Each structure stands twice: as structure tokens, then as C-alpha cells.
Amino acid sequence: MLEVTRVLATTNEVSLKGGNRKWFENKITANVRRALADMPTATVQRPAWRVLIKFSEPVPFHEVARRLGTVFGLAKIMPVSHVGHTTQDLIEALPEHLDGLNPSNFAVRCLRSDKTFPKTSLELEREIGSAVQELSGWPVDLSRPELTIQVLVDQEGFHLWTRKIPGPGGLPSGSGGRGSCMLSGGIDSPVAAYLAMKRGLRLDFIHFHSVPRTDPASLEKTEELARLLARYQGKCRLAMIPLLPIQEKIIADCPPRFRVLLYRRFMLRLGDIFTRKFRSRALITGESLGQVASQTIENLAAVQTIVNLPILRPLISMDKQEIINLGRRIGTFEISIRPHFDCCSFLVPKHPATKATSIDLNEAEAGLDIEGLVRAAVQGSEVIRIDEPADWTEIPLLPELEEWK
Ligand code: ATP
Ligand code: MG
Numbered sequence: 001m002l003e004v005t006r007v008l009a010t011t012n013e014v015s016l017k018g019g020n021r022k023w024f025e026n027k028i029t030a031n032v033r034r035a036l037a038d039m040p041t042a043t044v045q046r047p048a049w050r051v052l053i054k055f056s057e058p059v060p061f062h063e064v065a066r067r068l069g070t071v072f073g074l075a076k077i078m079p080v081s082h083v084g085h086t087t088q089d090l091i092e093a094l095p096e097h098l099d100g101l102n103p104s105n106f107a108v109r110c111l112r113s114d115k116t117f118p119k120t121s122l123e124l125e126r127e128i129g130s131a132v133q134e135l136s137g138w139p140v141d142l143s144r145p146e147l148t149i150q151v152l153v154d155q156e157g158f159h160l161w162t163r164k165i166p167g168p169g170g171l172p173s174g175s176g177g178r179g180s181c182m183l184s185g186g187i188d189s190p191v192a193a194y195l196a197m198k199r200g201l202r203l204d205f206i207h208f209h210s211v212p213r214t215d216p217a218s219l220e221k222t223e224e225l226a227r228l229l230a231r232y233q234g235k236c237r238l239a240m241i242p243l244l245p246i247q248e249k250i251i252a253d254c255p256p257r258f259r260v261l262l263y264r265r266f267m268l269r270l271g272d273i274f275t276r277k278f279r280s281r282a283l284i285t286g287e288s289l290g291q292v293a294s295q296t297i298e299n300l301a302a303v304q305t306i307v308n309l310p311i312l313r314p315l316i317s318m319d320k321q322e323i324i325n326l327g328r329r330i331g332t333f334e335i336s337i338r339p340h341f342d343c344c345s346f347l348v349p350k351h352p353a354t355k356a357t358s359i360d361l362n363e364a365e366a367g368l369d370i371e372g373l374v375r376a377a378v379q380g381s382e383v384i385r386i387d388e389p390a391d392w393t394e395i396p397l398l399p400e401l402e403e404w405k
Helices: 013-035 061-068 087-098 121-136 188-198 217-230 244-253 256-277 297-304 320-330 332-336 358-364 370-379 399-404
Strands: 003-011 041-045 050-060 074-084 106-112 147-154 157-161 178-182 202-209 236-242 382-386
Touching: 003 013, 003 061, 003 157, 013 041, 013 050, 013 061, 050 061, 061 074, 061 399, 074 087, 087 121, 087 157, 106 121, 121 147, 178 188, 178 256, 188 202, 188 217, 188 320, 188 332, 202 217, 202 256, 217 236, 217 332, 217 382, 236 256, 236 370, 244 256, 244 370, 256 297, 256 358, 256 370, 297 358, 320 332
Parallel strands: 106 147, 178 202, 202 236
Antiparallel strands: 003 050, 003 074, 041 050, 074 157, 147 157, 236 382
16 A cells, blocks of 8 residues: 655646636635545645645555545646655665666656756756666656656655546636536436536535435435535535426326426426525536437427526536446446335326427416416425535545555
8 A cells, every 4th residue: 555645736727727826726725625634634735736735644645546536626646755855865765766666668857846946857857867777777768758757846855756646637616606406316417516516616406306206215315416426525505396296287287298398397497496596607417418308409498498597418418328437436326326216107208209399398388387386396395405525435446546555
């Protein structure tokens, strides 16, 4: 197992943000602190394009990486060693750090953030490179090195590392405003939430249930998904909204082939109300073009005419398998596939329309007391606060970290 006292992480597009850069970097630093709250974190420094974390005692690198893997805005994560203050200190530390490696070639890359340091990066690279060659006999390849020995010189001296893992990328959580995600207990919507959060949106969640006609276990499952997603952003709210009275009315009064699309119109109407309650600016769904009958382009268009707010669909062009793969990587898939007793087949018609128009849907719901139904659903809803995110063990390790355990 690899234990470390220092970890360096580089930031993603953040350096592109010009005047906002400081603000963005402060957000990242705060999010790093939050993710590492249960570890013996001594300091989190934010020099320019990176974050340097120092621990007060050695910690397993894979546990640090698991936590930093939830901090959007981080591009790469590296276990680094502080090896002293002079080039000589660094050269003396080389044998220990290169032990067990056997690359066909290598290169040294040096970053010099202490501009008062008397040698240039190129001079340092040459000096350290020849020391490595003397030690190992490995040839240098500057264009496509198999092993890159990275050195950072800053006010504190020399840092050395040879391995890195990918960070989650994206933009810092909360840097892009607020959104509300329609979270079912299924596979897709939690992945959609993750992708929206990845671009900086801070989310609250909205769930529609048909209890008692469907299994109340689906409520717990949704809450668990929200808890897991909270690991990627922090606290959130989850609105539980009863849809059954609306569904029963639609089943009784409307043409069966439009049923699902009419349920979805009510979900959007209620989603709109809760998006405003949560002071967010967009609704996020897990819809994917053509995945099911209700997600043809015609049906998506016909359903959404009754609301004005932006509807974001991060999964719109993803295949089911791609969605599943991502769900596995972020930890939602395992929760999504937990079986719960499904008794809602009565809600779904045998022959749903695949090419409805908004006029069809307007006519189909013309006889309903839309306002009254929506008002009753809002009154019957409950908002749960998710203050305590899921246990860290529920966030999967990246496959590349297994060998470091
Ligand atoms: P999921 O997409 O989460 O796997 P699903 O495959 O059953 O659910 P649909 O029923 O077609 O998908 O719904 C598409 C999207 O509508 C979902 O991704 C989700 O954003 C939203 N949605 C569907 N049902 C619910 C629900 N009960 N509560 C909240 N949102 C829902
Ligand atoms: Mg789906």
C-alpha cells in the first residue's frame, strides 16, 4: 500500500477563467477541504494552477484519491514526496523513488514555481536526467517517455513524483449556479445528476412516487442515491412528491396511449414549481433520445411546451451501456439496480404514442383540473434535507487505484 504525506492535484479549465480565477480556485480549495474532512489534513495550499495537500501523518494514497475523485475541477492527482531543498537532496532521494521501476526510457520534467531559484528548469532537467542515467542506465526519450520523473521546485524546496491518476475534471461544484434534478430510482437520472454537477451546478432533487401502489422501498433507494450524489457536492434537498392521485385521474379520464406523456407533463409542472422553490434555474432529467417511447424527439417536444424553464438532458446522446459504465464508476449503479417490488405496470399503457404533438396532449388533458391536481401534489409533498452524505466506501475506487491498495 502506498502511504503519502503530500498530494498534489492540478486544476482543470479553471486557469482559463481570467478574472474569476481566484474565486474558482477558492471554491476548489474549499471543496478539497470538505472532501478530506475525515483525514488528518494539515494544510491545503493553492499555489497558482494546483492544490498542494499536506497531511499531518502518512495516509493511504488510494483513500485520498477516492475523496479527491469527487472534487470537480481537479485534472490530475499525484502522490508527491518532499525531498529536500537542494538539487543534491533530490539526487540522493532518487534511488528510493526509482526502485522497482524498469522503463524502456524516461524524461525529467521540471516545474519551477520559485522563480528566485538560481537554475532554470532546463538546467535542472539536464542535471537530474544525467543523475538518473548514471543510476539506472535508462535512455532518455523526450518525445514519448515511458516514465516521466516530475519535479516541482517551490518556496519549500523540491517535490518529486512519477505517477498520476486522472481527476474527475469539470468545474468546481457550485461555481455554475443551482439546478434541480428529477431523480427516479433508476439507472439514468443519477448519472445525469453527476454530469450536471460536473459542470459546476449545485443540485437539489425531485422525486415522484406512486406510494402506496408502488413499493415504499423506492423512496429509500432514491434517498440513498441523493446521499451518494451529495458526496460530489455537499448538502442537498430531496422533494418527495405524490404522483398517484394525478396518475389515477389520467388513467380514468385520458386516452391510454398518451398516459405516460401526460404524467411527464405533470412532473414538469411540479418540477417547475420546485425548481423555483429551490431557487434553481434549470431542470435536469435523465432522458436519452430514443431510449423508450416517451423519449422520441417528437414526444420530448410535445411534453415540454407547458413549461418555460430550461430542461437540461446531459444523457441525451448516450447509449445505455455508456450510462451504465459511468454509473458504475461513480457508485450510483449499484444502488440503482437494487431490486424493489415493482407493481406499477398498471400505470403504463400497452401501446404508447411515439409521435405525439403538443395539440394531442393539450386535448388529452383538457378535461382535467390541472391546477387543482398540481396544488394537491405540492401540498402532499415532503422536502427531506440530506445533510449526511453516503459513507466513503460507497464511492468506488478508480480501477487504476486497485494496484496501489
Ligand atoms: P431513469 O432514467 O432514472 O433510469 P427511467 O429509465 O425509468 O428512469 P423514464 O421513466 O423514461 O426513465 O424517465 C426519464 C427521466 O424522467 C428520468 O431520467 C428522470 O429524470 C425523470 N423521471 C422519471 N420518473 C421519475 C420519478 N419517479 N421521479 C423523478 N424523476 C423521474
Ligand atoms: Mg431512462
